[in-house]
Amino acid sequence: MKVCFVDHLWVEKLGIMQLIAMLRRAGHQCSYVLDDDLVRVRRKVAAIAPDLVCFSVTTGMHTWALEIAADLKQHLGVTIFVGGPHTTYFPKTVENPAVDYVCVGEGDHACVAVVDALSRGEVPRHVAGIHGKEPGGGTWGNEVGRLEEKLDSLPWADREILYRHDFMRRSPFKSFVVSRGCPYHCSFCYIDAERDLYKGKGKFVRFRSPESVVDEVEWVHKKWGIKLVSFEDDLLTINRKWVYKFCEIYARRLRLPFNINARADDMDEPMCEALADAGAWCVAFGVESGDEEMRNKVLNKELDDATIIAASARMHRHGIKFLTYNMIGLPGESVEMALKTIELNRRIGADMCRYTLYEPYAGTKLSDELIARGELVDDAGASSFNQYLTSPLRADNMRELENLQKFFYLLVRVPQLEPIVRQLIKLPPNRAFTAVFWGTYATVLRRYLMLSYPRLLSLGARSVRHWFQ
Numbered sequence: 001m002k003v004c005f006v007d008h009l010w011v012e013k014l015g016i017m018q019l020i021a022m023l024r025r026a027g028h029q030c031s032y033v034l035d036d037d038l039v040r041v042r043r044k045v046a047a048i049a050p051d052l053v054c055f056s057v058t059t060g061m062h063t064w065a066l067e068i069a070a071d072l073k074q075h076l077g078v079t080i081f082v083g084g085p086h087t088t089y090f091p092k093t094v095e096n097p098a099v100d101y102v103c104v105g106e107g108d109h110a111c112v113a114v115v116d117a118l119s120r121g122e123v124p125r126h127v128a129g130i131h132g133k134e135p136g137g138g139t140w141g142n143e144v145g146r147l148e149e150k151l152d153s154l155p156w157a158d159r160e161i162l163y164r165h166d167f168m169r170r171s172p173f174k175s176f177v178v179s180r181g182c183p184y185h186c187s188f189c190y191i192d193a194e195r196d197l198y199k200g201k202g203k204f205v206r207f208r209s210p211e212s213v214v215d216e217v218e219w220v221h222k223k224w225g226i227k228l229v230s231f232e233d234d235l236l237t238i239n240r241k242w243v244y245k246f247c248e249i250y251a252r253r254l255r256l257p258f259n260i261n262a263r264a265d266d267m268d269e270p271m272c273e274a275l276a277d278a279g280a281w282c283v284a285f286g287v288e289s290g291d292e293e294m295r296n297k298v299l300n301k302e303l304d305d306a307t308i309i310a311a312s313a314r315m316h317r318h319g320i321k322f323l324t325y326n327m328i329g330l331p332g333e334s335v336e337m338a339l340k341t342i343e344l345n346r347r348i349g350a351d352m353c354r355y356t357l358y359e360p361y362a363g364t365k366l367s368d369e370l371i372a373r374g375e376l377v378d379d380a381g382a383s384s385f386n387q388y389l390t391s392p393l394r395a396d397n398m399r400e401l402e403n404l405q406k407f408f409y410l411l412v413r414v415p416q417l418e419p420i421v422r423q424l425i426k427l428p429p430n431r432a433f434t435a436v437f438w439g440t441y442a443t444v445l446r447r448y449l450m451l452s453y454p455r456l457l458s459l460g461a462r463s464v465r466h467w468f469q
């Protein structure tokens, strides 16, 4: 069967690459249209003439995908299959007139089972995790299946099709996700919803074997070249034994610079030593808020200031750079509390920071509480990339917080500016503030991902429409 994935993000979407690998292994033909323009997408898909068009969507980009799906359905009459985190948490997407099937949860086996069934001319009614439409109206849906415990049994992500684009092939960093699940319960994250979905369906936190991960990175490096290995897993450090083993093999065979996501409380002496010896370039971890009560009582992060401070000093001693994730515009946050977040980053000497406005994703614990209390501008929760610019929370000081977020990194680096910024944030939001934000944010991104200036500009040009939608 001819299957075509359509997407508009110029990033390595491992979900799509993973499914392409599964489908090709099962003997299906796959293609990947990477474009955001409706007419161009229609033309490219028509030229391929697929039997099935697939989208992999997160909440926010689903609006773009559904618009394209409607156009393809109307003009080409093609079958539409949508999966990814958005349909996992919002299976009602199947009610959209353009959509034929949605996948809830992990789709490695479900995707193949659906395509196999369709190629036999059957309705994939029996496939776990799949929802579809009843012929006479209404919808049907199946419970998710068991989680795949042996991640090594899945084929490596198929990068071949994506790397036909020079821009993607030449990327200095190449992305990998080698684990699934996370044991924590942050209130702003979807992880609890995912854990509930899979209750009784197998082990939630799983890792590939370190050997297989190093084999894959080595293979990708030999074939396409890597300057920086970007491990995008939620938390690579939760499995200590795994990290030590991985670092030992990686140091021996590759020793390429790499980035990981971690928690500050995992970054003790042996962990820092192992990562430093293996050549880690940067460890990213969540500070989220500089106010301990906000971080732990509201965000449920289970992490105190002292641990963050000690871990940061340790990483500096071991020569590991670190990037912090921070949110401004949190529920009940005052300007002084937000300034504490900036102050904590300054104090720990954060090498790089990411600083967005808190985006309340519908279906997460915190967002649902805000919706119930009527504290969101609309009930849909966050649905676009606007966490860079505006907040959907109702709060008297929100304009000031939105302005402060634009100056976050500048204030971490140049504390002397604080008295001026305190005055500036009282002004209405304006383009000059937005320019400060993009300038500083791009500087961080460039450094973290080892991007050249031309590449950064090119990435910005390809993404700009989605950032401002």
Ligand code: B12
Binding pocket: 009, 011, 012, 013, 014, 015, 016, 018, 019, 054, 055, 056, 057, 058, 059, 060, 061, 081, 082, 083, 084, 085, 086, 089, 103, 105, 106, 107, 108, 110, 111, 177, 180, 181, 189, 190, 191, 232, 233, 234, 359, 361, 385, 387
């Ligand atoms: C790497 C990553 C990124 C990368 C790459 C994004 C991407 N879409 O792949 C970057 C940095 C660009 C990114 C950005 C964002 N991310 Co992000 N990201 C992740 C992360 C950590 C890993 C994703 C991954 O590659 N997983 C491995 C692959 C194999 O899994 P997968 O993509 O989910 O695909 C599986 C299934 O979903 C399913 N599936 C996927 N697509 C399809 C399609 C079909 C047809 C079928 C049948 C099945 C199917 O099958 C796949 C194999 O099992 C996840 C958390 C996580 N652990 O999954 C968050 C996560 C996806 N991100 C999230 C968010 C919120 C964002 C941002 C909105 C953040 C922001 N505010 O900017 C943006 C949105 C960008 C976008 N439009 O996709 C949320 C999404 C929640 C939601 N409701 O949609 C997640 C789930 C984190 C969380 N727990 O809250 N992200």
Ligand code: SF4
Binding pocket: 182, 183, 184, 185, 186, 189, 190, 191, 234, 235
């Ligand atoms: S540690 Fe990260 S992935 Fe885990 S619950 Fe918290 S935010 Fe979500």
